[in-house]
Amino acid sequence: xxxxxxxxTIVRQLNDKVSGKKISNVEVYDSMVVDERLKKISAVKIKNxxxxxKSIIFELDDEKFLLTHLRMTGHFHYLGCKRxxxxxxxxxxxxxxxxxxxxxxxxxxxxxxxxxLLDREQLDAELNxxxxxxxxxxxxxxxxxxxxxxxxxxxxxxxxxxxxxxxGIGNIYAQEALYYSGIFPFRKAGSLSVSESSLLYKNLRExxxxxxxxxxxxxxxYSNLEGSGGFQNFLAVYGKEKxxxxxxxxxxxxxxxxxxxxxxxxx
DNA sequence: TGATATGTTATCTT
DNA sequence: CAAGATAACATATC
Numbered sequence: 500x501x502x503x504x505x506x507x508t509i510v511r512q513l514n515d516k517v518s519g520k521k522i523s524n525v526e527v528y529d530s531m532v533v534d535e536r537l538k539k540i541s542a543v544k545i546k547n548x549x550x551x552x553k554s555i556i557f558e559l560d561d562e563k564f565l566l567t568h569l570r571m572t573g574h575f576h577y578l579g580c581k582r583x584x585x586x587x588x589x590x591x592x593x594x595x596x597x598x599x600x601x602x603x604x605x606x607x608x609x610x611x612x613x614x615x616l617l618d619r620e621q622l623d624a625e626l627n628x629x630x631x632x633x634x635x636x637x638x639x640x641x642x643x644x645x646x647x648x649x650x651x652x653x654x655x656x657x658x659x660x661x662x663x664x665x666x667g668i669g670n671i672y673a674q675e676a677l678y679y680s681g682i683f684p685f686r687k688a689g690s691l692s693v694s695e696s697s698l699l700y701k702n703l704r705e706x707x708x709x710x711x712x713x714x715x716x717x718x719x720x721y722s723n724l725e726g727s728g729g730f731q732n733f734l735a736v737y738g739k740e741k742x743x744x745x746x747x748x749x750x751x752x753x754x755x756x757x758x759x760x761x762x763x764x765x766x
Numbered sequence: 767t768g769a770t771a772t773g774t775t776a777t778c779t780t
Numbered sequence: 781c782a783a784g785a786t787a788a789c790a791t792a793t794c
Contacts, residue, residue, distance in 0.1 A: 500772045553773075571772040572791080590791095609790045611773070653784065662774070670772065755786060757771075 500571045503633070503667030504707055505715035506553045508728060509575060513548040513555065516577045517595075517603055520545055522559075526594040532607050533593035533614045537565075540616075542598075552629040552666035556622065564622045570611035576604045629666040634707055643700045651689020657754045658688045659703075668703070670756050671716065671737045676703040678736040683765045684758050709733070736760065 501509065521544045525537040544560040557565040567573075576587045579601045593605040593614060605614060617625065630646070631638045646665065650658045658664055659673040668676075677684050680699040682691065691699065709730070710716060716730035735743050742748055742761035750759045 502773090568773080570774075570789095607790095608792065609772090611789065650783095657784085660773085754784095756773095 500669065500671075501553060501569045501573070501715070502669035502672050503550075503553065504672070504710035504713075504730065505728065506550050506555060506569070506667070507711050508714045509569075510548050510550040510555055513557075513575065513577075513603075516601075517545050517557075517597070518547055520601070521598040523596050523598045526596070527592075528594070529592035529607070529610060532610050532612055533605065534616045536616050537593065537614065551626045551632070552662055553669070554626070556626075562619065564617050564619065565614055566617050566622060566625060567605070567614040568612050569607075570609070570613075572608035573612035574606045576606060578602055578604075629662055630664045632666050633668065633703060640697060640700050644696050647688045647691060647696055651687060653688055654684065654753060655682060655686045655688050655691065655699075656684035656758065660754070660756070667707075670758075671734070672703070672706060672710070674736050674759060675706050675734060678742065678761060678765060679706065681765055684753055684760050 521542060522540055523542065525533075525540050527533045527535055527538050543563075545557050546560050547558040549556050549558070553568065555567045555569070557567070559565065574590075576585065578585055578587060580599070587604045587606070590606040590608050591604050592607045592610065595603040595605075597603070605612075631642060646658070647655075650661075650664060653661075656673050656677060659668050659676065660670065674684070676699060679702040680695065682695055682699060710728075710733075713728055713730035713733065715728035716734065736748055736759045739748055739759060742764055744761075744764060746761050746763045748759045749762050750757060752758065
């Protein structure tokens with residue numbers, strides 16, 4: 500499902516397709532997901548689309564923002580003027596019509612996501628709830644170690660997946676980073692050695708960068724605007740039976756989430 | 767049929 | 781009290 504690299508991919512594609520377009524009106528099909536007030540939008544231009552954690556933010560030219568979260572099963576579909584046989588209506592909860600005749604739909608199978616209309620102050624308040632961006636230049640090894648120390652008593656995997664601690668990392672990338680770093684998911688954050696924390700920091704960032712390059716990974720029903728990403732072909736443990744060295748993986752639950760690890764490679 | 771899937775948060779527990 | 785663990789959310793798929 501969409502984690503940081505997938506959301507980043509979607510944001511880049513959205514920027515490419517809808518930045519600068521003028522929204523003529525918005526159709527709301529499920530007000531649990533899409534803010535009813537969007538119905539009142541007319542003739543507003545999208546200035547820019549950006550990401551923070553796993554949220555996608557549309558900056559409008561009337562000083563307002565659309566804060567959207569795909570959660571687990573959200574999708575965007577953009578259809579230009581020449582559209583062919585697209586079943587965009589399936590699970591559609593909202594539709595943005597642009598002045599040039601193209602449109603963007605938001606589809607949500609389980610309806611966990613949301614699109615909210617906020618002013619700058621409200622947006623900042625929401626975004627400040629998240630921990631640092633792992634790919635930000637300001638996110639140094641020292642800062643990562645400080646977080647490990649602060650959360651020293653929680654499982655390392657749970658900590659990596661907590662958006663209030665670090666933004667954007669979900670079940671897939673947490674498992675991958677731990678495998679590549681040879682760290683057992685149940686380890687306490689505070690128990691990592693200096694070399695382990697350096698390795699984890701480096702691997703985490705490398706994996707996220709590589710996944711963005713591959714336009715994210717497609718497992719289950721995630722897709723970006725263009726279709727599928729390619730990073731699923733490079734996964735080491737998520738959804739796998741054997742690790743890269745051919746050892747059998749063990750699958751357990753940790754914090755209510757399926758977790759695969761290699762008992763021989765991860766200590 | 768029921769277990770499982772993911773992100774986040776509200777709520778329970780230690 | 782605070783930090784950590786877990787249940788809940790809705791629904792498709794196996």
